[in-house]
Each structure stands twice: as C-alpha cells, then as structure tokens.
Amino acid sequence: MSFRTLKQLRLVAGETGLDRVVTWPYIVQTNSVKMWIFGGELLFFGGLGLKCDMDSLVELLKEAAEKNASGIIFLANDEMTSEVIQSLKPYADDLRMPVFELPRESIIVEITKEISSKILEEESRTSITEHLLERLCFGDTESVHEWVSKAGYYGIDLNIPYQVAVLYIDNLSGYLNRMNMEWDHSFSKFISFYRQVVVSIVKRYDDSLLTMYSNNVVYLAQQTGPEQDQMRFVQKLQWISESINTYFKGIDVYACLGGAYPYSALKNSYLEAERSMEITCRQNDKNRVSLYEDLGVYQLFFSLKEEELRRFCSRWIGSLVEYDHKNGTELFRTLDIFFTNKMNLIDSAAELYIHRNTLNIRLNRIEKIIGKSLKDTDTLHSLLFGVLIKNYLDRKTA
Structure with missing residues (x-):
C-alpha cells in the first residue's frame, strides 16, 4: 500500500x-x-x-x-x-x-489523515466480506443465494466446494491481564486489533474470506484435491496458528477443519469444525490441526442424545466408577490407560507406576465387577466405548 x-x-x-x-x-x-x-x-x-x-x-x-x-x-x-x-x-x-x-x-496532520482514510477504506471492505461469510455459515439458504454474485466481485468463486476452518482463541483474559488491560475497557479494542492481525497473517498464505464469530476466527478455504494437497492445507493452518501464537504470546490457538460442501451447505462444514474444536479443546491439544473426518467414534457421539450416551456408559462403566468411589481404587483409570496403551501390559503398567502382576490383578478384578471377560471382543469394544463416552461427558461438563 x-x-x-x-x-x-x-x-x-x-x-x-x-x-x-x-x-x-x-x-x-x-x-x-x-x-x-x-x-x-x-x-x-x-x-x-x-x-x-x-x-x-x-x-x-x-x-x-x-x-x-x-x-x-x-x-x-x-x-x-x-x-x-x-x-x-x-x-x-x-x-x-x-x-x-x-x-x-x-506535515503530520496530512499524513495521519491519509493513513486513517486508508484504514477506514480497508475496514469497510472487510466488513462486507465478513458479512458475506456470516451469511454463508449462519444464514438461511435463500439469503445465501443472493450473495453469490457479490462473492464473485471479491474474487470468491462459490461454484466450487469450500471447507470452513475455525481458529479458536483461548486464554484471552490471561493475555489482557499480562498486558495490564481491563477486560471491559480494552477487550473490544484488543479484538479489533487481533482481527486485523489475523487477517494479515491469513492473507500471507491464502487470500480468502474470514470473520470473527464468538471471539473465534472463521476462515473459508477452497476444497483441496489429492491427499497431499489436504496435507499442505493442514500445514498452512498450522503455520497460521503458530504465527498467531508468536504474535500474541500466551494465547492458545486451536485450529479445526470441517468437511467440504457447496456454498448452500457451508453451515454443515462450520458445524463440523466447531464440533472438532470442541473435542480438541477438551483434550487440550494445541499441537495439531484437528479435522472432523479424523474424529472417529466421536462423530457418532455427536449424533446421539446425551441421555443415550449416559445410559450406555452406566451400563458398561457404571459399576467400575461406583466401586472406585466406594473403595478408593483406580480401576476405571487403569482400564482407561490400558486402552490408551493399546492393551499393552508393559506400557500400561509403566504409566501406572505399578508392577505388571499388579496390573493383571486389577484387570481380573475388573472382570469380576462387570461380570464379563476381557478376552471377549464385544466386551472389549463396549468397554472402550464406555471409557471414551465417560471421558467425553466429563470434559463436556468440566
């Protein structure tokens, strides 16, 4: 400029x-x-x-x-x-x-006047493109159709599928405190500055649409083709997250990516990215880009009612949780770590800081409490789902 x-x-x-x-x-x-x-x-x-x-x-x-x-x-x-x-x-x-x-x-007055004018001009353009993305992700289908031609004016071809990426920013209050800012007085100014920085960072890698929504960055990305292109895009999101972390030290950034959809169904991609973000944040995983397609069994959890999940969890894990509560034991944690380590006795015992024989004793006790054999494949699958559901629900209510 x-x-x-x-x-x-x-x-x-x-x-x-x-x-x-x-x-x-x-x-x-x-x-x-x-x-x-x-x-x-x-x-x-x-x-x-x-x-x-x-x-x-x-x-x-x-x-x-x-x-x-x-x-x-x-x-x-x-x-x-x-x-x-x-x-x-x-x-x-x-x-x-x-x-x-x-x-x-x-002459400072003339200089500041020109700079201010350029900034306001860019903010006006940004406001329009933000409104477009908000319509695509959150508006009804009829209102979305009205914006197709307007998107073309800004170089966005809505005739091809897109994916929605969400950059979730966390620990804002901690950052403001370190910067000696008052939350009520400085938050809006910081968010404005943060948005401008993020726009600048994203534009280095991809000239696409983005907006702020509930303090998160919603970013529209063109669908990638082959697997290697998808990997490059994931790497791009990783670079964006790291750049934001570098600029605002102490702020955590979680990057999540939904699936590819036509413009009329981009709300689905946003919802998938948001759900992926939900799992990623609960797992406190800031070191990678989370893809909805990689959530595995968690995708099923989102399609079920919480009541159904709790009922399944109670059926398979409830007796262990109750036993631990009454006796001060760690049988549920033992089972969780056992599954996390792919049922490897040596690795599981090492993580639990117990002897392998002690682990076997605990596993035998688990079998007696649930009345099932851990050698049965269906039982193992049900217990694994029960553990995952309990951890999922615990993080959800944390």
Missing part, C-alpha cells in the same frame, strides 16, 4: 518487524505510551516537549514493543537528529520494532 504523504519516509531499523499490522496512527504526547495504546498503533514522535535522551527513547521502544505497536516514526529536528535516530537501531532491531525517519518539514 503506497502513501502520497510518506514518499520521504526512511526505514532506519527493525526491518524484521515490518509485518506488524497498523490499526491507527497515534501522535506521541507523553514519553510513556503504555497506558494509551492497545496494539497496532503507528506512533509519531515529534519530540516537542518530550524527553529525547537515549534512556527515554529506548524505554519508548520497549513500551511500544510490549504493547504490540506497529512502528515508530521520528520526525527529525534539532534534538531528534538523524544521528540520534540512527543510534536506536540496535535496540529497535532487537525488539523487532520498525523505526522510521521523516524530514522536519513533513
């Missing part, structure tokens, strides 16, 4: 941070800015009435980096000479904070 008023802008330092997102221009009026910025601000430092010694300027850089500002533009003058600005280079490079220099004759 080019700016008429910034033709004389010179990059001094912090080149590795040029991917930072600009949310708004901010004219520095105090040496400390950490109470007044929330992320993405492009700072303009004129120096008038401000401290321009090295310690104060370095502290300004640190505060700007801590609050995720997009960069600092210094206006050269008698105090803020080119030499002084250049001396900030090692600090700015270390903080990945872009530092620029403008000549003293630059």
